[in-house]
Amino acid sequence: MSRDDKARVANIFDVARLAGVSHQTVSRVVNELPNVRPATRKRVEDAIRQLRYRPSTTARALVTRRSRTIGIITTGSPDYGPSSTLQSLTEAAREARYNVSISSMLEADPESMRGAVETLLSQNIEAMVLIAAHRTALDAMQGFELGVPLVAVDSSARPGFHSVSIDQFHGARIATEYLIGLGHRDIVHLAGPEHSMDAAERLRGWRHALSQAGLVARDPFVGDWSPQSGHRFGQEAADAPSFTAVFSSNDQMALGAMFAFAERGIRVPDDVSIVGFDDIPESAYFSPPLTTVHQDFAALGSDIMATVLELLADGEVEPEPVPHTAPTLVARLSAAPPSTPLR
Structure with a gap:
């Protein structure tokens, strides 16, 4: 040749x-x-x-005769991460001169998912994006014959899907390593819900960082992303014998924990350090400002839309997970070297 x-x-x-x-x-x-x-x-x-x-001119010509609309299905409660992902994807679609049609649902049962899929397909969409908070959403989608490309925002990178996400494992690992680097040896994890794929990846990253440092991972406290569950954790954890740091799976739970510690006279970071996840806009104004993991949702939206456009141009590409966008640590004032163990 x-x-x-x-x-x-x-x-x-x-x-x-x-x-x-x-x-x-x-x-x-x-x-x-x-x-x-x-x-x-x-x-x-x-x-x-x-x-x-x-790029395939034939595929592009076919696209121009269609709706220039993508369908988006979101599942679960409107938490900061999924909401920010939806916003960034909508903006990226607008930049690419595409419209979006959105179907949102709390529960991702097969019947609800089928209804959402059929509604979007009836609008002659060119592609579909699933912003999946729970594993059940992927389970439900796996049996559908869509006839259009599907991209899943899925941190578990399940085989069989074109999946795009931010690397939750990496984010949890660098948060935990930061605390280890400060000198902490007993780091508690305030985990997200068990059904959440992001929470599972953050739990895995925390465990991995502790294991690599030769440290023991005590059983995590499982919350539900809300400040209330973080507050419950803080009330219970204040009686723990020796931990000096907390890695919270999101910022809202970290806020609840910090409030509970303040109620018990436990100072952050003098007595216990806390690191969150998400870098919500309010985290810089917590008291003290929260050290946290920042997710680049603008880049994520661009990655999702780029993958959609790639699939429209080369529709025979085999489903595969794609490289994750790496989050970064934002160091503020809620984490410091340990003084004495919390008792």
């Missing part, structure tokens, strides 16, 4: 390998989406020129 023949059959993954980026980044550049650094964009454009890559 000649060099020109090779160039003509280059696909999006060839471009990604040559440019040293993910295929979602290539799709973002091709579709002129935001949130790509100028140097990265140039590297991708150089790779496109070198490989003579061209």
